Amino acid sequence: MRGFSWGKRSxxxxxxxxxxxxxxxxxxxxxxxxxxxVHQAATSLPKEELVLAVGTEPEGGFDPTTxxxxxxxxxxxxxxxxRDAKLQLVNDLATEHFVSxxxxxxxxxxxxxxxxxxGESLTAEDVRFTFETAAKSGSVIDLTNMADVExxxxxTVVFTLKSPQxxxxxxxxxxxxxxxxxxxxxxxxxxxxxxxYKLVQWDKGQQAIVEANEQYYGKKSTFHKLTFLYLDEDxxxxxxxxxxVDIAAIPAAFSxxxxxxxxxxxxxxxxxRGIMFPMQPxxxxxxxxxxxxxxxxxxxxxxxxxxxxxxxxxxxxxxxxGQGRPAYSVSDDLPWSNPDSVFxxxxxxxxxxxxxxxxxxxxxxxGIVEKNGTKAEFNLIYFAGDLTRQSLALAAADMxxxxxxxxNVEGKSREETKKLAYTNAVLFGWGSHDPLETYNLYSSxxxxxGYYNTGLYSNPTVDNWMQQALQATTEEEALPFWQKAExxxxxxxxxxxxxPWAWLVNIDHLYLVKNGLNIGEQxxxxxxxxxxxxxxxxxxxxxxxxx
Amino acid sequence: MExxxxxxxxxxxxxxxxxxxxxxxxxxxxxxxxxxxxxxVEAYIGGDMIRVSAEQRSLIEERWGLNDSPVERLFTWGQxxxxxxxxxxxxxxxxxxxxxxxxxMNSVALMAVAWVLSGLIGFGLGVAAAMKRxxxxxxxxxxxxxxxxxxxxxxxxxxxxxxxxxWLGWLPIGLGVPAGMAADQVTWGDRxxxxxxxxxxxxxxxxxxxxxHTRQKLVDVLDxxxxxFARARGERGIQLFRRHGFRHVxxxxxxxQFASFSELFGGAVLAEQVFSYPGLGQATVQAGLRxxxxxxxxxxxxxxxxxxxGNMIADILYRIIDPRMKEEAIG
Numbered sequence: 108m109r110g111f112s113w114g115k116r117s118x119x120x121x122x123x124x125x126x127x128x129x130x131x132x133x134x135x136x137x138x139x140x141x142x143x144x145v146h147q148a149a150t151s152l153p154k155e156e157l158v159l160a161v162g163t164e165p166e167g168g169f170d171p172t173t174x175x176x177x178x179x180x181x182x183x184x185x186x187x188x189x190r191d192a193k194l195q196l197v198n199d200l201a202t203e204h205f206v207s208x209x210x211x212x213x214x215x216x217x218x219x220x221x222x223x224x225x226g227e228s229l230t231a232e233d234v235r236f237t238f239e240t241a242a243k244s245g246s247v248i249d250l251t252n253m254a255d256v257e258x259x260x261x262x263t264v265v266f267t268l269k270s271p272q273x274x275x276x277x278x279x280x281x282x283x284x285x286x287x288x289x290x291x292x293x294x295x296x297x298x299x300x301x302x303x304y305k306l307v308q309w310d311k312g313q314q315a316i317v318e319a320n321e322q323y324y325g326k327k328s329t330f331h332k333l334t335f336l337y338l339d340e341d342x343x344x345x346x347x348x349x350x351x352v353d354i355a356a357i358p359a360a361f362s363x364x365x366x367x368x369x370x371x372x373x374x375x376x377x378x379x380r381g382i383m384f385p386m387q388p389x390x391x392x393x394x395x396x397x398x399x400x401x402x403x404x405x406x407x408x409x410x411x412x413x414x415x416x417x418x419x420x421x422x423x424x425x426x427x428x429g430q431g432r433p434a435y436s437v438s439d440d441l442p443w444s445n446p447d448s449v450f451x452x453x454x455x456x457x458x459x460x461x462x463x464x465x466x467x468x469x470x471x472x473x474g475i476v477e478k479n480g481t482k483a484e485f486n487l488i489y490f491a492g493d494l495t496r497q498s499l500a501l502a503a504a505d506m507x508x509x510x511x512x513x514x515n516v517e518g519k520s521r522e523e524t525k526k527l528a529y530t531n532a533v534l535f536g537w538g539s540h541d542p543l544e545t546y547n548l549y550s551s552x553x554x555x556x557g558y559y560n561t562g563l564y565s566n567p568t569v570d571n572w573m574q575q576a577l578q579a580t581t582e583e584e585a586l587p588f589w590q591k592a593e594x595x596x597x598x599x600x601x602x603x604x605x606x607p608w609a610w611l612v613n614i615d616h617l618y619l620v621k622n623g624l625n626i627g628e629q630x631x632x633x634x635x636x637x638x639x640x641x642x643x644x645x646x647x648x649x650x651x652x653x654x
Numbered sequence: 655m656e657x658x659x660x661x662x663x664x665x666x667x668x669x670x671x672x673x674x675x676x677x678x679x680x681x682x683x684x685x686x687x688x689x690x691x692x693x694x695v696e697a698y699i700g701g702d703m704i705r706v707s708a709e710q711r712s713l714i715e716e717r718w719g720l721n722d723s724p725v726e727r728l729f730t731w732g733q734x735x736x737x738x739x740x741x742x743x744x745x746x747x748x749x750x751x752x753x754x755x756x757x758x759m760n761s762v763a764l765m766a767v768a769w770v771l772s773g774l775i776g777f778g779l780g781v782a783a784a785m786k787r788x789x790x791x792x793x794x795x796x797x798x799x800x801x802x803x804x805x806x807x808x809x810x811x812x813x814x815x816x817x818x819x820x821w822l823g824w825l826p827i828g829l830g831v832p833a834g835m836a837a838d839q840v841t842w843g844d845r846x847x848x849x850x851x852x853x854x855x856x857x858x859x860x861x862x863x864x865x866x867h868t869r870q871k872l873v874d875v876l877d878x879x880x881x882x883f884a885r886a887r888g889e890r891g892i893q894l895f896r897r898h899g900f901r902h903v904x905x906x907x908x909x910x911q912f913a914s915f916s917e918l919f920g921g922a923v924l925a926e927q928v929f930s931y932p933g934l935g936q937a938t939v940q941a942g943l944r945x946x947x948x949x950x951x952x953x954x955x956x957x958x959x960x961x962x963x964g965n966m967i968a969d970i971l972y973r974i975i976d977p978r979m980k981e982e983a984i985g
Binding site: 158166170246295307308312314316332337338339346348349350351352521525 | 693696707708709710711713714716717718745746747748756757812815816819820823826827828829830831833834836837927928929930931932933936937940
């Protein structure tokens with residue numbers, strides 16, 4: 108009997124819960140009116156507010172000394188120098204900087220009127236503290252070449268390097284300065300800085316809300332409040348369709364779909380993809396002792412033929428839906444790239460000629476050329492799961508097949524690729540605002556080291572030019588040396604020289620932007636999609652008629 | 655007195671099992687992570703690979719103790735765990751315990767709603783289908799369940815997102831709170847609105863198993879002699895079910911429902927991913943993809959306790975609902 112009454116009660120309780128749920132649900136249907144009003148509110152937001160879905164969340168928080176701000180700008184902090192739309196260096200916190208004759212001592216003088224968002228002044232001590240903290244942090248900030256940093260007075264900072272490094276300037280343009288007095292274990296979650304914005308709220312895994320920093324010394328943005336949503340690409344696109352966001356970063360696959368009220372902006376990049384060739388004959392060894400080298404790709408006529416046979420414009424049209432541009436070097440259109448590295452491609456006949464001149468002839472009539480009994484055949488590896496890379500690899504393989512070279516395209520995991528990269532051609536992607544990348548990819552110093560120079564490329568003349576570029580005391584002074592390393596008229600790492608790579612395309616970064624929102628003149632974006640779009644927030648505005 | 659002894663033994667035994675289970679899963683997960691192809695340093699550096707020299711790489715390895723042998727690392731981790739320290743997450747650079755705590759509240763609310771809904775609806779549908787066996791209603795319910803049982807969670811999630819978030823614009827497309835709203839202005843209503851789609855996704859798919867099992871069980875019961883006898887006495891419909899059916903089907907339903915904690919957790923991982931919902935699932939995906947061993951181990955422990963608790967509640971309910979179980983246990 109007792110048990111039975113329990114049963115009754117439980118049924119009643121169940122019905123009760125069910126009722127609550129239905130009431131809850133009907134409550135939700137009433138709630139729709141409130142979402143609609145939110146929805147409308149989003150479209151008629153006060154014009155000085157923006158909602159952005161432009162990149163993944165910096166999970167580690169907003170601490171520049173552990174990597175925040177490496178892409179785009181640190182937003183909450185300011186940097187000593189920065190790059191304008193043309194990637195020219197301009198002062199930010201610094202008033203001037205000079206480098207000693209031997210390239211080892213860098214002296215930077217600072218503005219004396221800068222305050223952090225909490226009202227305290229920014230001094231040279233804070234800069235010293237920032238660089239020392241970053242050097243010790245064991246993060247992506249590589250300061251291993253910095254021997255010492257001193258602050259002799261409140262507006263002077265002196266860096267001492269272990270060896271000359273003209274690319275040290277990149278650290279001055281990317282590392283946001285943190286306040287020594289307000290830095291602690293929870294700084295990453297509660298950043299205090301001297302940048303144009305300050306963090307108001309961070310809902311982890313969801314969004315960050317920021318407001319203009321009244322203490323900011325520079326040009327103020329039109330927008331006093333920004334909300335960054337951390338959404339996947341699919342979710343960001345859905346948010347754009349639902350009208351929730353003012354700007355959303357989207358992959359090329361979505362570029363053909365129209366979204367009402369928004370326009371598609373494509374930003375030029377050096378986010379490139381290219382084929383890396385092993386440069387040594389088989390039997391070499393990588394830095395970690397892995398087998399390296401390839402008998403086919405080590406022949407320069409093969410590498411040149413591949414380069415010439417590929418129709419880069421067709422790749423852009425076919426694979427990238429037109430959202431990109433042909434690539435001829437790792438740093439197209441950046442100040443340190445050599446404009447002479449561009450060449451006429453899409454020419455299988457010339458490729459055949461190059462092969463014939465190099466001794467590669469098709470003797471058995473199978474359409475593939477041979478030399479001394481070796482077939483012109485090699486593997487091309489791409490990261491499995493990356494559709495763009497797969498399509499590029501397959502299309503490129505088709506193009507070079509016309510010249511008589513057989514390329515076997517294979518998708519591998521990153522980990523496998525790492526082991527196979529020394530013996531096989533690999534489709535890699537690079538692109539940075541730092542010429543140090545060029546050095547890492549082509550110098551003999553870095554050959555066979557991780558993903559750097561996996562082809563074991565080595566050319567003493569190129570090394571020499573790059574060494575001079577590093578030793579230069581200013582970036583301008585270094586530029587001609589970087590360009591000569593690429594092609595100095597007789598040798599270099601460009602197609603005209605040793606052709607250790609066949610660069611294919613630069614992939615445009617795509618953003619859906621609310622009609623009427625002007626995102627200013629964008630820099631050429633580096634590899635990695637999203638954040639760089641915010642680097643010129645102070646230039647963003649609504650077009651006149653919408654004000 | 656005897657009863658209390660029985661309970662004590664029961665609980666003690668369960669705790670012992672939980673401890674051995676936790677030790678087991680942490681060791682196994684740790685070993686799996688060792689064999690995982692993800693290079694933690696690379697995952698940590700992410701897109702900034704090129705800026706980092708070999709020298710800096712070794713600094714990072716040192717900073718995160720990646721140079722120690724696996725056994726050493728597991729031992730250090732276990733030692734800290736005994737003192738209540740779950741370690742620091744590599745990607746969030748925060749104590750693991752804090753992350754889990756923060757995200758647990760979000761996920762628990764989501765899973766609780768989905769769980770209650772799917773349990774009640776599933777049970778109701780199962781009973782309705784069995785009582786009206788071979789009717790059109792029965793066929794409809796079975797069709798629905800078979801379809802749902804074979805549909806991936808993320809697909810349902812995307813479908814709901816497209817329909818209610820994008821086309822109709824009734825519900826938010828993701829996140830746990832409204833975009834751009836200060837924390838002190840977020841109401842419970844806002845939170846509920848943002849929970850509807852993920853919770854609906856989870857409960858829609860959770861319904862199938864419980865409905866089909868309940869239906870089958872009740873069909874068996876309805877074919878039995880004592881039901882024939884009851885029918886002969888003139889009992890029909892609700893009354894018949896309440897007097898003779900309910901007890902027989904509620905036990906398996908409850909077991910299933912509590913055993914579904916693991917599926918619930920798995921489903922939440924996918925649904926949270928689609929809806930950018932900041933729960934445990936999202937953190938689990940990040941930890942797995944980026945080789946964040948301390949965070950992943952913390953989450954594994956957390957989910958093991960969660961699933962274990964579900965099963966234990968089922969056992970306890972058995973003992974309460976069906977006194978015969980208790981007697982057997984006391985023996």
